[in-house]
Structure formats: structure tokens, C-alpha cells
Amino acid sequence: MTTAVRTAVVTGGGTGIGKAIAAELVARGLEVVITGRRAEVLASAAEEVGARAVAFDAADPRAVEAALAELPSTVDVLVNNAGGAVDGEDLRDRWLANYEANVVTAVLVTTALEPRFADQARVVTIGSIAGRRGGGAYGAAKAAVEAWTAELAFTLGGRGITANVVSPGYVEDTEFFGDRMTAQRRETLVSQTANGRPGTPADVAAAVAFLTSPEAGHITGQVIAVNGGAALGR
Template sequence: MEEHGKSRVAVVSGGGTGIGRAIAHALAADGYEVFVLGRRRAVLDEAAQAINDALGAERAHALCADLRQPEWVAEVARQITNGAGTVDVLVNNAGGNFAAHPQNGLEGVRDDWRTNFEGNVLPAVLLTHALLPRLRRPGGRIVTIGSIAAFRGPATYGGSKAALHPWSAELAVALAPEGIAVNVVAPGYVTETEFYGDRMGQELHEDRCRRAPAGRGADPSEIAALVRYLAGRDAGFVTGQILQANGGALLGRG
């Protein structure tokens, strides 16, 4: 995708696996130069290579960083914009449930809140603020991946995702006059990710599927499709929203 002869640029945090990888693939297929960010170099390199091989074009680029750390974030922002470049689409997808079970007294309670807050809020907030001066005006897009957990728990993970709602709303109001749209996409259970780590197995998978009236989890591509829509030119008037994709799971099974 080109505008005035220049490639359009997308940044996807956590783009090496799961939902982020599907988003990176979808945006690269739409013609964006896509920077995929994460902490594991080998995972990012493999993802970027697979996307480029599938598309037959060098559109995905791996950048390694722990996005909880301001100095890493500043460095990747510098590499992405390379002095004067513009970012068209920023997808804040990096995150997860980092609570360690079982909890160990008050220190455990504090640590679960702290690690989830740091792991879900800081990557989105720091990366956004680092790239904000470089976002396309008008036409830029910020999409942050929240969660159904923000509406119903689990508490420390859901609470950290819920913190992204007022932050995103405030940004939407502040950036609307500059032509930048800011939204949250809140998935329910999504398959084919590393989110559940070693805990995922047939039993847990079936339990998560049962919770949704649709009777299944989402494929990562179904979440990517929403992000692709929000990133597109036709979605410029959609801002300040939380778009949920959960197969009806918040409604229960009736």
C-alpha cells in the first residue's frame, strides 16, 4: 500500500505469535510495511520470515524489545521511524495474563497486580506515547487489544485490561481533531495462541468453548479482521469504541 510513492507503515506489538501474528500477516497482505515487536528474537524472525514467504514480499520486519522498559521502547521507536518516518497504524497487542498461581500471601497479591499492570498497560502506553509524534495526521490509527476479562475478570488481568479503556477513550478525544482514530478490540477466547501456555489442553479448550453461545473460540484471523477494518480508510469515523468479538460469551448461554 502506497501513498505519495511511500509505503504505509504498521507496528504490531506481540506480533510474533497468536493474535498479533495474524494481525501482522493481515496488514502485510494489505500492503503495509509491518514491524513486529516482542521479546524473543527467534520467534519474531520466524514469524516475519513466514509472513514474507507467504506473501512473496519483504514486508514484515522483526524488532526485539521488552516494551515495559522505556529505554527499549524509545530505541524501537527510533528504529521504526528512522529519523523522520510516519506510522500509519499502531496495534498495541502485546500482553497476557502474567499472574502466578497459587498466590503467596500479600506479596503474591501485590505481585499479581503489579506484573499484570506492568505487562498489559505499560507496553501499550509507552509504545503509543513514543510513536505519537510520528503518527499520520490525518489518517493514523491506534488499535489496542483488550479482553473480555476487562468486563468480568479474572481480576488482576481483567483490571489491567480495563485500565486501557479510559486511556484509549482519552486519546480518542484528544486525537480526533488531528484525524487519528483510537479504539480497543476486546476478544473472548482465541485459539492458536500462547496465551494459556502449558495450561492449554483439550479440557481447558472445551471449557472455554462452552462458555460462548457460539460454542467455539475465535481463530486469530477473526480478531485480525476487526483490526484490519479499524485500520482501513473507511473506519476513520469510528473512534473511542470498544469492539468485542467473543461469540456471545458475555451474554452467557441463556
């Protein structure tokens, strides 16, 4: 008797943490679809990690709806990784843009795929240490992700579906900081950790992979910090 292959969708899967998560899930035997706005970047990442690419803007409801035809008919794992810090001089626009990029994307994709979730499916959304330490509009958006996930865990829990947040601290080898990372800022962030090193995309991917495994069925509604001790959960 053969066991059905589990399927996964990873948003924002073209670079950094999303790409590392996709690679880890592929290595664990899942069929993975990565999504993102940049078709060329996405295609390159998909070829590298052994996934399939579907390009669309997760913040656009019509684009999400149109993409459903290319997404798996049954979803065992959804990782909401799309997002990031959005800069801007206009205060209102900056706050709305961060909320859209980090919260609306996750809500739209999760809601669209919910009818396709298998029993015992796993939903993991990427948060941030900034959600509990400040961080302006970006931190506020990541705090909202935690509140939404807490409700989602109870909405989906009757079918054995879990919903959790993985909350990284400072992670190198991503596009998050762009050209804003200085040597002094890096030193400050690393000095805040207990283990004296920055995080890596692989660190985050390992935590996500566990939470999406069948063995993690009794962990739901939680925020799992991956920050080297920079912020202690007690």
C-alpha cells in the same frame, strides 16, 4: 500518481494474535514492523509473514526509546498487542506485573510514536473479555486499557486519528493459556458462545484490519468485542 504505502507497527507480533494481525496487514499492502522481546521468535515470524522485526521490551522506557531509531519515521497504524496474563504467588507483584505487561507497554509505545503518527492514523489496542467479566489482575489491567483508550481517542481525534480496543474472548492457537487449558475448561468456554466455536487469531486480525482501514475513520473510542457472543454488547 503513486499512493504512499501505509506503515504499521504491531507489538507482540511474534506469535498468536499479533502474528496474525501482522500477516493480515501485510496482505492488505501495508509495510509492517513487528516487535517483541524474543528476537529469534520475532525474526522467524517476520520472515514468515513478510514483515520486519525490531526486538525490544515494550515495558522498559529506555528500551522503547532506543528502539525508535529502528521504527518507521511515519506511522499510519499502531497495534498494541503486547501483553498477557502474568502469574505469580506474591499478590502485589502479580497485580503490578499484569498492569505493566498490558497497560504500561501500550502507553509507552503509543506515547513514543505519537509524534510520528500520520494524520488519519489508527491506534488499536488488544483488550480482553476479562476486562468486563472479571479475571483478577489481568482483567483489571484490560479494563484499564479501555479507560486509557477512551481518553486517547479525544487526545488524538483532532487530527483524524482513531483509537479503539478489540476485545477477544477465548481464542485458540495462541500462547496465552500455556499448559493451563484443559478439555473441560475449553468445553466450558466454547459453550458460552452463540456460534459454538472458539475464536481464532484470524478472527481478531480481521476486526483489527477493518479498524485500521481508511474506511473506519468515524469509529473511535470504542470497544469491539470478538467473542462469538460469549459476552453481548448492548
